[in-house]
Amino acid sequence: MKFTVASTEIQRVLSKIIGVVPAKSTLPILENILFELKKNTLRLMATDLEVSMAATVEVKGTEDGSITIPAKRLMETIRALSDVNIVFTADLASNKVKMMTENGEYTLLGESGEEFPTIPQFKGEDRIVLDGSILRKIIGRTNFSVSTDELRPAMTGVLFQAQPQGLRAVATDGHRLVRFTVKGIKQSQLRKDIIIPAKALNLALRTAEEAESTILVDATHVQFLFGTTTLTSRLIEEHYPNYESVIPLDNTKIVSVNRETLLASVRRVALYSSTTTHQIRFSIKGNEMRIAAEDLDFGGEARENVACKYNGEEIEIGFNSLYVIDMLSHMDADEVSFKLSTPVRAAIMTPAAQKENEDLLMLVMPVRLNV
Amino acid sequence: MTGKIHILRSDLANKIAAGEVVQRPASAIKELIENSLDAGAASVFVRIEDAGKTVIQVVDDGEGMSEEDATMAFRRHATSKISVPEDLENIQTLGFRGEALASIGAVSQVELKTRTAHEDVGTLVRVEGDEIKEATRIACDRGTSVTVRNLFYNTPARRNFLKSQQTERKQATDVVTRMALAYPNVSWKYESDGEIMLNLARTSFEGRVQDIVGKKAFDQLVPVRETTEYVSIDGFIGRPDFARRNRTDQFLFLNGRFIVNRAINHAVFQAYEHLLIKGSFPFFILRLRVDPRQIDVNVHPSKLEVKFENESNLYRFVLSVIRRTLATHDLVPSVEMADAESGAMNARLRFGGQAPDPMAIPGQIDLDQLFRRARPLQEGVAVNSFGPIVRREPAERIVPQEAEHSAAQDGRAIWQVHNKYILSQIKTGIMIVDQHVAHERILYERAIASFENNLPxxxxxxxxxxxxxTPGDSALVRDLLPHLETLGFVLKPFGRNTVVIEGIPADVRVGSERKILQDLLDEYRNNEHHATVDARDNLAKSFACKAAIKAGDRLSVQEMIGLIDxxxxxxMPYVCPHGRPVVVKISLEELDKRFGRT
Incomplete structure (x- = not known):
C-alpha cells in the first residue's frame, strides 16, 4: 500500500474518528486504526466493537491495500508535523508502515488489515433526516442526564421515540429526567423506540456538522451519516422505563425565575454544601426564593435571595445542587418555571416560554430534608 | 449402736480441704510464693522438677519463722496474717486463710527450713501426709525454704487428673510470671528441670514488664495511668494490632494479687471496640489499687475471684480510662521494612510512634499537622454507651501544603493507586489510605450520628x-424499618415479601439502591452471628460496609481530597469499623533506609 497525503488533510480525518479508539483494550488491535486504500480513496476506520466510525479522504494513491496503524503514535506524529506532504508506504508482509516527509522518515509497526474486526453490513430500515444543528441540540439537551450505572443498561442511553408531536428524546438516571420533543424534522420515519448509547451520542455531537445529517436504524444498530463520516453504534436492546408515568401532572405550585440569575446564585451557594450530598435548600415565599446550603462537616453555610414570581403557599424543598446546576445550564431560556407539589415529590422545570417547534421538560427528584 | 454420722478424722478433712486449695502443682507454687511475699522477701527462687509433680521448691529471704511457728504453720487455720474478725475486712496480705501449708502438707512430703534474722540456728520440719515426721534444729540461711515432693502421692485420683507435662509446666510458669509482674521490687529466679526460665533482678514496674514481654513487644504497649480517691490504675495496654487470638496475655492485678474478673476484662475489651479484628483480644497488664475494705477476696480458696463493693463503677472507670488512652495515642500503623539480613520485602505492620505520656493530647501526630483539624478530646466522652462517637466540631478544610513538591493536578500530592489505595505525601513520608475502609469509617460514623438526629x-x-x-429478610426489614428510615431510606412494605424503595441516603452512589438494601441485610445477618451487637451498631456497620466505595472505583482528585478530609x-480515622487499618504511613527514614541512604 502506498499513497501521498497532506498532513493537515489526514489530521482532519483522523481527529474525527480517534475518539472511538479505546485507551486500553483487551483486544490490542482496537488501539489501531484501519487504513484501506482503493485507488485514490483512503478509508479510515476505528472501533471499540460497540461503536465504530469510518471516514474517507481523497489521497494520491499508488498502490491499493489495507493495514492497521497504532492510533496514538500516529496521531501524535501527524499533529507534530507542520503542513507537509506525507508519503505512506506499508509493507504488507512485515506490517511495517513508513511515513516519509521531505526531511524525515518515521516507521511504525502495524498489524494486518485482515485482522481488524469487521463491521456488520448495515441495511437501514428506518430513516431520520435532520439538520446537524438540531441533532446537536437534541443530544446537548439530553445526554448529560443519562445514567452511568451498568446495572440498569436501559438508562445508559437516550431514548428516541417518534411521537405525533415530533421526534422525542428522553434521558434519565433515576434521579432526574429530561424529555425533549422537536417538531419539523425533515424526514422522520422511526417505527420503534430505540435507545442509543451515550458514548455514540457524544461522538455524534462532536462530528455533526451544520449540514444535513441522516440517521439510519435497523434491528440492532444505528448509523449516523455526516458527509464522508459515518458512525455506527449498537443499540441498547432493553426496555426503557415508563417515564411518562413518573411525570406528575398535578404540580400546581408554579414559580418562575430568571434562569441565569438563579444558576449563578445556585453555583455560589452550592460551594457551601456538603461535599457528599451537595444538598441545597430552596425556600419559596411570595416573590422571593431563598437558596441556602450548609456544610456540617466543615461548618460553612451560605444563603442568597433571588427574586421570583410565585403566589402559592410557602414551600421548602431540597435538591442535589449538581442536578439543579446541570439542568439550568442545559436550558437556553431566559425565564425558567418550576412546577412543584410537595417537598418529596418530583419537581418539574421548563422554560417559561417554549421555543418554536420545541418542547423541553426537565424533572428532578428532591432530597428529603432533615427537619 | 453408734450413729452413722461422725466427725471426719482431721487428716481426712485436710485431704478434702486440700482439694480446694491445691488443685495442681501451680496452685501449690502460688500459695508458697504468696507466703514468701507476705514474709517480706526481697528475692524468691522457685524450682520445679517434672512440672512440679516431683519437686517444688520455693526459697525466699523473708523474715523466717521460729521453731514453734514452723511446726504450728502446718496446722489448719494457723496463720500470722490476721487475728481478729475486723482484720478480715481489711486484708493487707496475700494469704489469710491459714490453709495453704496445711493443705500442701496433707497431700505431699514437705520439708521446711527456716531461720529468723535474730536466731543463729534455723529449724527443719518434715511433714508427710499431714503428720509431722521430724522437727529439728538445722543451720540454714535467713528466710524460708519449702520443698514439696511427690505432690498428690497419697491421692492417686488427683494425681491422675493432672494434665500433660507441658500444660502443668505452663501453668506453673504462668503463676511465676504473674507474681513477677505484680512484684517488680522482688528479684526472681525460676528453674524448671535445671533450666533457668526466668532470672529477674529487682526493677521498676516498667522494667519488669519489659523483661517479661520483651523489648520489641514493649514498644507496642501504651502506658495507662489514672488515680482517683477510690481507685487507681496503672499498667500497659497493647496497640490494637498487637491483639492476640486468645485471652492469655491479659494480666489484671488487684492490690498485688492476680485476679480474674470478667467485668473488668470486658470493660477493657469494650474500650477497644472496633479497633480489634473479630476474634482477637487485647493485650493488657493492669494494676488496680482499691481500698481493701471495698473488696472481698474471700470468695474462693484460690482467691482468683474478687467481689467488689461497686463493680459497675469500676467497670465504667476502667472503660473510660482505657478508651481515653487509646484515643490519645497515634494508632496509625506505619510500615517497618524487613530487617536487612532477612532480605525479603515482607514489610511488617507496626503501630508507629513512641508511646508518649498517656495524658498527652494527640498533637504529635504528623497527620494532624497536615490535616489541620480540630479534634477536641472530650472528657467523659468515652462513657457514651454507643461507641467512641464525639459530637463533631466543624474543622478547617485541608490547607494544601506549600509547594515543596511538584504536586499533582491541583497542588496536592495525591494519587490513586490501582483504583484501590490513595497515596499521599505527608511531612514525614508518605501515607497510604485504603479507599474502601476509609469511606466505610466515614459512613459508619455518619450513620451512627443520623440515628441520633431524626430523618436525615x-x-x-x-x-x-x-x-x-425472602420471608426472613422481609421480617427483618419490618423490624429494622425505623432504623433504616433514620439512615435515609424511604421504604414502603408492599404485599407480603415485597418492599418498594422510594428514597435512599443522599450519599449512596447512584444506581445501586436495590443491591445496597439486599447486601445490607445479608451483612446484618452475618454480623448477627458474631457476638451480641447492638442492632443499630450492626446496621450502621452493615450499611457502611455496603454503601462505601469499593476497591476498583476510580476517584477524581477532588473526591480523594474530600474523602481524606x-x-x-x-x-477514629485509623481503623475501620471492622478493625482493619485505614491508614498506613511509611516514613522518610524508612524509605531512606530502603534506598541505602543512611
Whole structure:
C-alpha cells in the first residue's frame, strides 16, 4: 500500500474518528486504526466493537491495500508535523508502515488489515433526516442526564421515540429526567423506540456538522451519516422505563425565575454544601426564593435571595445542587418555571416560554430534608 | 449402736480441704510464693522438677519463722496474717486463710527450713501426709525454704487428673510470671528441670514488664495511668494490632494479687471496640489499687475471684480510662521494612510512634499537622454507651501544603493507586489510605450520628425500586424499618415479601439502591452471628460496609481530597469499623533506609 497525503488533510480525518479508539483494550488491535486504500480513496476506520466510525479522504494513491496503524503514535506524529506532504508506504508482509516527509522518515509497526474486526453490513430500515444543528441540540439537551450505572443498561442511553408531536428524546438516571420533543424534522420515519448509547451520542455531537445529517436504524444498530463520516453504534436492546408515568401532572405550585440569575446564585451557594450530598435548600415565599446550603462537616453555610414570581403557599424543598446546576445550564431560556407539589415529590422545570417547534421538560427528584 | 454420722478424722478433712486449695502443682507454687511475699522477701527462687509433680521448691529471704511457728504453720487455720474478725475486712496480705501449708502438707512430703534474722540456728520440719515426721534444729540461711515432693502421692485420683507435662509446666510458669509482674521490687529466679526460665533482678514496674514481654513487644504497649480517691490504675495496654487470638496475655492485678474478673476484662475489651479484628483480644497488664475494705477476696480458696463493693463503677472507670488512652495515642500503623539480613520485602505492620505520656493530647501526630483539624478530646466522652462517637466540631478544610513538591493536578500530592489505595505525601513520608475502609469509617460514623438526629436527607427516586425479599429478610426489614428510615431510606412494605424503595441516603452512589438494601441485610445477618451487637451498631456497620466505595472505583482528585478530609474528621480515622487499618504511613527514614541512604 502506498499513497501521498497532506498532513493537515489526514489530521482532519483522523481527529474525527480517534475518539472511538479505546485507551486500553483487551483486544490490542482496537488501539489501531484501519487504513484501506482503493485507488485514490483512503478509508479510515476505528472501533471499540460497540461503536465504530469510518471516514474517507481523497489521497494520491499508488498502490491499493489495507493495514492497521497504532492510533496514538500516529496521531501524535501527524499533529507534530507542520503542513507537509506525507508519503505512506506499508509493507504488507512485515506490517511495517513508513511515513516519509521531505526531511524525515518515521516507521511504525502495524498489524494486518485482515485482522481488524469487521463491521456488520448495515441495511437501514428506518430513516431520520435532520439538520446537524438540531441533532446537536437534541443530544446537548439530553445526554448529560443519562445514567452511568451498568446495572440498569436501559438508562445508559437516550431514548428516541417518534411521537405525533415530533421526534422525542428522553434521558434519565433515576434521579432526574429530561424529555425533549422537536417538531419539523425533515424526514422522520422511526417505527420503534430505540435507545442509543451515550458514548455514540457524544461522538455524534462532536462530528455533526451544520449540514444535513441522516440517521439510519435497523434491528440492532444505528448509523449516523455526516458527509464522508459515518458512525455506527449498537443499540441498547432493553426496555426503557415508563417515564411518562413518573411525570406528575398535578404540580400546581408554579414559580418562575430568571434562569441565569438563579444558576449563578445556585453555583455560589452550592460551594457551601456538603461535599457528599451537595444538598441545597430552596425556600419559596411570595416573590422571593431563598437558596441556602450548609456544610456540617466543615461548618460553612451560605444563603442568597433571588427574586421570583410565585403566589402559592410557602414551600421548602431540597435538591442535589449538581442536578439543579446541570439542568439550568442545559436550558437556553431566559425565564425558567418550576412546577412543584410537595417537598418529596418530583419537581418539574421548563422554560417559561417554549421555543418554536420545541418542547423541553426537565424533572428532578428532591432530597428529603432533615427537619 | 453408734450413729452413722461422725466427725471426719482431721487428716481426712485436710485431704478434702486440700482439694480446694491445691488443685495442681501451680496452685501449690502460688500459695508458697504468696507466703514468701507476705514474709517480706526481697528475692524468691522457685524450682520445679517434672512440672512440679516431683519437686517444688520455693526459697525466699523473708523474715523466717521460729521453731514453734514452723511446726504450728502446718496446722489448719494457723496463720500470722490476721487475728481478729475486723482484720478480715481489711486484708493487707496475700494469704489469710491459714490453709495453704496445711493443705500442701496433707497431700505431699514437705520439708521446711527456716531461720529468723535474730536466731543463729534455723529449724527443719518434715511433714508427710499431714503428720509431722521430724522437727529439728538445722543451720540454714535467713528466710524460708519449702520443698514439696511427690505432690498428690497419697491421692492417686488427683494425681491422675493432672494434665500433660507441658500444660502443668505452663501453668506453673504462668503463676511465676504473674507474681513477677505484680512484684517488680522482688528479684526472681525460676528453674524448671535445671533450666533457668526466668532470672529477674529487682526493677521498676516498667522494667519488669519489659523483661517479661520483651523489648520489641514493649514498644507496642501504651502506658495507662489514672488515680482517683477510690481507685487507681496503672499498667500497659497493647496497640490494637498487637491483639492476640486468645485471652492469655491479659494480666489484671488487684492490690498485688492476680485476679480474674470478667467485668473488668470486658470493660477493657469494650474500650477497644472496633479497633480489634473479630476474634482477637487485647493485650493488657493492669494494676488496680482499691481500698481493701471495698473488696472481698474471700470468695474462693484460690482467691482468683474478687467481689467488689461497686463493680459497675469500676467497670465504667476502667472503660473510660482505657478508651481515653487509646484515643490519645497515634494508632496509625506505619510500615517497618524487613530487617536487612532477612532480605525479603515482607514489610511488617507496626503501630508507629513512641508511646508518649498517656495524658498527652494527640498533637504529635504528623497527620494532624497536615490535616489541620480540630479534634477536641472530650472528657467523659468515652462513657457514651454507643461507641467512641464525639459530637463533631466543624474543622478547617485541608490547607494544601506549600509547594515543596511538584504536586499533582491541583497542588496536592495525591494519587490513586490501582483504583484501590490513595497515596499521599505527608511531612514525614508518605501515607497510604485504603479507599474502601476509609469511606466505610466515614459512613459508619455518619450513620451512627443520623440515628441520633431524626430523618436525615434522603434522595427520592424517580422510579421506585421494587425488591422481592425472602420471608426472613422481609421480617427483618419490618423490624429494622425505623432504623433504616433514620439512615435515609424511604421504604414502603408492599404485599407480603415485597418492599418498594422510594428514597435512599443522599450519599449512596447512584444506581445501586436495590443491591445496597439486599447486601445490607445479608451483612446484618452475618454480623448477627458474631457476638451480641447492638442492632443499630450492626446496621450502621452493615450499611457502611455496603454503601462505601469499593476497591476498583476510580476517584477524581477532588473526591480523594474530600474523602481524606472527611476521614480525618471522624473520631477514629485509623481503623475501620471492622478493625482493619485505614491508614498506613511509611516514613522518610524508612524509605531512606530502603534506598541505602543512611
Amino acid at each position: 436527607a434522603s434522595q427520592q427516586l424517580l422510579f421506585p425500586q421494587t425488591v422481592e425479599l 472527611q476521614l480525618f474528621l471522624t473520631t
